[in-house]
Amino acid sequence: MNQYETVFILNPVLSDDQVKETVKKFENFLTERGAEMVASEDWGLKKLAYAIDNKKSGFYHLFQFTVPGEVINDYEVEFRRDERVMRYLTVRLDKYAIEWAEKRRSRMSKKSQA
Amino acid sequence: MATLQQQAKGKKDGDIRYLSPLKIETQERKKYCRFQRSGIKYIDYKDPDFLMGLVNEQGKILPRRLTGTSLKYQRKAAVAIKRCRHIALMPFEGDLLK
Numbered sequence: 003m004n005q006y007e008t009v010f011i012l013n014p015v016l017s018d019d020q021v022k023e024t025v026k027k028f029e030n031f032l033t034e035r036g037a038e039m040v041a042s043e044d045w046g047l048k049k050l051a052y053a054i055d056n057k058k059s060g061f062y063h064l065f066q067f068t069v070p071g072e073v074i075n076d077y078e079v080e081f082r083r084d085e086r087v088m089r090y091l092t093v094r095l096d097k098y099a100i101e102w103a104e105k106r107r108s109r110m111s112k113k114s115q116a
Numbered sequence: 117m118a119t120l121q122q123q124a125k126g127k128k129d130g131d132i133r134y135l136s137p138l139k140i141e142t143q144e145r146k147k148y149c150r151f152q153r154s155g156i157k158y159i160d161y162k163d164p165d166f167l168m169g170l171v172n173e174q175g176k177i178l179p180r181r182l183t184g185t186s187l188k189y190q191r192k193a194a195v196a197i198k199r200c201r202h203i204a205l206m207p208f209e210g211d212l213l214k
Contacts, residue, residue: 009162011203011204051164051204051206052207054204060204062203089203091203093161093199099160101157101158102160106160
């Protein structure tokens, strides 16, 4: 059971419920295969640093989850197949990264409360 | 005329005395690895503002001889910057700070 983190960008032309539905789809895809979602963040509409298929902005989402390793391959195929997703990046977290993610989340929650 | 060798050896017997090259000490600050000193263990690829500090105006990664970071953290930083560029939080090139 390794810990992974995925950041993916959704097409900005999607309506809000399409965005939610896509995120739900990937989340269910993971939980069906025995993943345990540690965190899922929605960064909303952000401007891209450069145009991706001539889109200037995109909906950013972050998943952090623990899953057995072999699930990741078809998880990525799922991303590749879905055209609503413009870009995705899955990263395996080592112990420093996990500790950093906790620290970052506590800082974010503190900031949101303040 | 003092021959060049004599001048090189710094003998001053020739009539033309060349000043010995004055030593301009460019005050050589000891460069240190900012990650080891501040105890950062993981360079996060998701916050571009921190990574902008490791990149020059064109968006290129600064070499170790300028920043003085250790090899281990330079590699981690390079990987983080490339990932950050992939998810479009940082530009590949472009006049960043101008």
